[in-house]
Amino acid sequence: xxxxxxxxxxxxxxxxxxxxxxxxxxxxxPVIKTAAGEPHKNQAxxxxxxxxxxxxxxNKNTFLIGVGGGVVTDITGYVAxxxxxxxxxxLVPTSILAMVDAAIGGKNGIDVGLxxxxxxxxxxxxxxxxxxxxxxxLPVKEWVNGFAEIIKHACIKDALLFSxxxxxxxxxFQTDQTLVAELVEKNVAIKSGIVTADEFEKGDxxxxxxxxxxxxxxxxxxKLPHGHAVSIGMVAACNLSEKTNGFHFSEAxxxxxxxxxxxxxxxxxxxxxxxxEVLKMDKKRREDGIDFILxxxxxxxxxxxxxxxxxxxxxxxxx
Ligand SMILES: NC(=O)c1ccc[n+]([C@@H]2O[C@H](COP(=O)([O-])OP(=O)(O)OC[C@H]3O[C@@H](n4cnc5c(N)ncnc54)[C@H](O)[C@@H]3O)[C@@H](O)[C@H]2O)c1
Ligand SMILES: [Zn+2]
Numbered sequence: 001x002x003x004x005x006x007x008x009x010x011x012x013x014x015x016x017x018x019x020x021x022x023x024x025x026x027x028x029x030p031v032i033k034t035a036a037g038e039p040h041k042n043q044a045x046x047x048x049x050x051x052x053x054x055x056x057x058x059n060k061n062t063f064l065i066g067v068g069g070g071v072v073t074d075i076t077g078y079v080a081x082x083x084x085x086x087x088x089x090x091l092v093p094t095s096i097l098a099m100v101d102a103a104i105g106g107k108n109g110i111d112v113g114l115x116x117x118x119x120x121x122x123x124x125x126x127x128x129x130x131x132x133x134x135x136x137x138l139p140v141k142e143w144v145n146g147f148a149e150i151i152k153h154a155c156i157k158d159a160l161l162f163s164x165x166x167x168x169x170x171x172x173f174q175t176d177q178t179l180v181a182e183l184v185e186k187n188v189a190i191k192s193g194i195v196t197a198d199e200f201e202k203g204d205x206x207x208x209x210x211x212x213x214x215x216x217x218x219x220x221x222x223k224l225p226h227g228h229a230v231s232i233g234m235v236a237a238c239n240l241s242e243k244t245n246g247f248h249f250s251e252a253x254x255x256x257x258x259x260x261x262x263x264x265x266x267x268x269x270x271x272x273x274x275x276x277e278v279l280k281m282d283k284k285r286r287e288d289g290i291d292f293i294l295x296x297x298x299x300x301x302x303x304x305x306x307x308x309x310x311x312x313x314x315x316x317x318x319x
Pocket of ligand 1: 021094097
């Protein structure tokens with residue numbers, strides 16, 4: 001780290017789980033520990049971090065390094081943006097989801113009550129450093145969560161990646177560091193390619209919402225892990241693609257098979273009326289419908305506005 005950060009004093013921000021397993025890695029620097037998990041991605045944790053920064057005498061010459069999953073990387077970026085009107089920061093993502101998704105793109109922020117990412121800024125870190133040895137302690141359910149976003153990337157941008165995922169299993173990636181490194185790098189290239197071309201979400205960046213519109217609705221309603229909700233959302237979006245976009249049935253069944261292979265759920269017993277009500281409130285909704293990300297083929301996505309009427313008629317068949 002000291003080679004990456006010249007002439008600044010480093011402070012590490014991490015969560016209790018990552019610290020517990022990897023304390024040795026942090027021995028050279030002051031560490032601020034936070035409580036782990038989404039419920040702590042909030043103002044109280046920001047206040048705690050700021051108090052600790054003040055105690056440590058942090059100033060404009062301080063360099064923050066967020067080491068952890070997406071909660072830590074989001075909150076570190078946010079604190080770095082607002083502490084003394086901005087200090088420099090870097091990220092070391094330690095979960096699959098943070099490596100391929102949360103750490104990339106410069107978006108950061110915290111939740112306010114039930115409202116996810118209500119406060120935040122867009123600010124790029126000075127670096128994102130990948131240390132795959134962290135993954136040795138990542139719980140299986142967090143691997144599974146991260147793979148939902150990896151499969152999403154393959155669906156919207158990369159048919160070859162999709163077939164690579166078909167060839168291997170989760171276990172292969174968990175046990176072969178070279179294989180997982182290649183996979184993560186591929187996904188970093190996909191996400192950063194999209195965000196570089198569209199930093200402020202005017203066009204292509206929306207493709208990253210594939211599976212997330214219906215996904216978010218059922219995530220809240222059923223208290224599902226994010227990856228599970230996105231997985232079911234991707235299947236629903238595929239069904240919708242089949243109905244409105246000529247997406248081929250055999251491709252939809254390839255996706256269902258792949259998700260199941262990576263231990264992700266592909267359907268859910270739900271109350272369709274209730275989900276539809278949540279969808280109608282979605283912030284991505286426009287006057288005349290909802291912008292969905294649909295697939296032409298595996299590896300090629302597009303944005304399409306679906307009217308609420310049309311969606312309502314087909315809703316029970318797609319979810
Ligand atoms: N900024 C963005 O563009 C963006 C994109 C996607 C997601 N996100 C955010 O990311 C967050 C989800 O990220 P996440 O799934 O990494 O959640 P997380 O940070 O809560 O990590 C999941 C769990 O894994 C633990 N963990 C992380 N790395 C570990 C390791 N190496 N060993 C052992 N345990 C480890 C954490 O302590 C936590 O308990 C959400 O808040 C989401 O909003 C942000
Ligand atoms: Zn997601």
